[in-house]
Amino acid sequence: MKVLVVGGGGREHALCWALSASPVLTRLFCAPGNAGIAAVAECVPIGAEEVPALVDFATREGVGLVVAGPEAPLTLGLADACAAAGIRCFGPTAAAARLEGSKAFMKEVAEAAGVPTARWARFDDPAAARAHLRAAGAPIVVKADGLAAGKGVVVAQTVAEAEDAVAEMMERRVHGAAGATVVIEECLEGPEVSFFALCDGEVALPLAAAQDHKRVGEGDTGPNTGGMGAYSPPPMVTEALREEVMARIVRPVLAEMARRGAPFRGVLFAGLMLTAAGPRLLEFNVRFGDPECQALMVRLRSDLLTAMLAACDGELADFDLRWSEAHSLVVVLAARGYPGAYAKGGVIRGLERAQAVPGVQVFHAGTARRADGALVANGGRVLGVTATGATLREAREAAYRAVDAIEWPEGFCRRDIGARAV
Known part of the structure; x- marks a missing residue:
């Protein structure tokens, strides 16, 4: 079977890496992919949100399964468009993708289903949101209702901080239309x-x-x-x-x-x-x-x-999922300045040494190849150095040995991933 993975980050590299081992697979595409994904899949220059172009490509190539990596193409109706073209898509329809596309919708569904969740309120007016914050007090959580690339949540320790979050989201629109509506929740511990x-x-x-x-x-x-x-x-x-x-x-x-x-x-x-x-x-x-x-x-x-x-195909009732007993840990290498402004183009060296560490697999999140073949940073989060071990301590030690083998002066990482659990 031919498969098309949509996206170009570390998640999509991991999915392509896993799919490439399938005995059912005959050909693997990724749109748009990245420099690391190119080692296991054929990268196609189509953006992850270009739904008509993605479906046209899948139809022309006889793709049997489209796998959506990020959320945006799903909320834009990728699964619906694939269904209309007679192609399977691993991912929900646009109607079902609203569980992520709208935090207010998610809360409404959770309440209807009797799911335990935080007390909440929805606001379209910043003045009403501020009045609620002053009445509720802090700590409190302010969320942009729409998609904000994982950055639309502020856990405010003071009312002033929460009011600043409302201003940023609803008035200054730092997340665009995603922040026109906010969800304000109690802060759980x-x-x-x-x-x-x-x-x-x-x-x-x-x-x-x-x-x-x-x-x-x-x-x-x-x-x-x-x-x-x-x-x-x-x-x-x-x-x-x-x-x-x-x-x-x-x-x-x-x-x-x-x-x-x-x-x-x-x-x-x-x-x-x-x-x-x-x-x-x-x-x-x-x-x-x-x-x-x-x-x-x-x-x-x-x-x-x-x-x-x-x-x-609705056939999970008899399916058996098997997992390794190993522990795994991933350390993200990001460009200095992330999640704010950051520079691209820094040359990355030493990946061969990193991957030589036992149990290590380096996934590319934001990389590209220059014309001279050099690997360069091309995003905010750039590499996901992933390791397995018999214990979490072993996996953690292997991951950081691999991190230390990589030469990229413009990058940084957290040194405490998994530290509390260890």
Whole structure:
């Protein structure tokens, strides 16, 4: 089967890497891809949000499965357009993708399904939002309703900080139209984890969990980013907790979406806060996380392509997902200045030495090749140095040995990924 992966980041490199090992695969494309993905897939110069062009390409090439990496093409209707062309798409329809595309919609679905989540309110008027903040007090959470590339959430420690977030999102529109509406939530306390489930519209199977490190600075300081590192499995996600999450959160939402006529197929990513009263839903994403996907793919032992096809075809009831007992950890190397302004074009050396570290796989997130063949940085998050080990400590040590083998003066990373768990 021919497969087209949509996207060009570290998540998509990990997906291509896993799919390339499938005995079912005959040819693998990635649009637009990156310099690392080019080693395992044929990169196609089509943007991830160019839905008509993507479907036209898939039709011409006889692609049997389109795999959506990021959320934007799904909210733009990639799965719907593929269905109209008679092509399977691993990912939800635009109607079901609203679980990520609108935080207010997600909260409404969660309430209808009886899912435990934080108290919340939606605002289209900044004055009303400020009045609510003053009445509620801090700490409090302000979220842009729409897609903001993982940067539209502010956990405000003071009312003044929360009011600044409202001004940034609703008045100065730092996230564009995504911040025209905001969701304001109570601030929950506890460890945060990423929980993934494979869904076929009716049946959901738990995937492995991970813990992301969202803030740019060590000790979880500084602004939120798309993710500076992750590890899997988190020790706090026990078998009992996994079943509780499936029973109280994932399956009720799957049933509610089906009741609404928008059955969810693909990966449902639940961001959870493990409070003293039990797990609470923070958000849903409708795709694999980044960098969580990298940590998951190196642990997956089932054939990824077969699993995706089972989700597309409504055949998960009898599917068995197998995982390695190994631990995994990914350290993101980012360009200095990220998540703010950063420079591109810095030459990266030493990847061969990094990949020579036992258990290490380096995934490319934002790289390109110059005409002279040199590998250069071409994004904010640039590399995901991923390692496996018999213990999390072993995986962590291997990942940082590989990081230290890479020469890129313009880059930086957090040095505390997985430190608390170890």
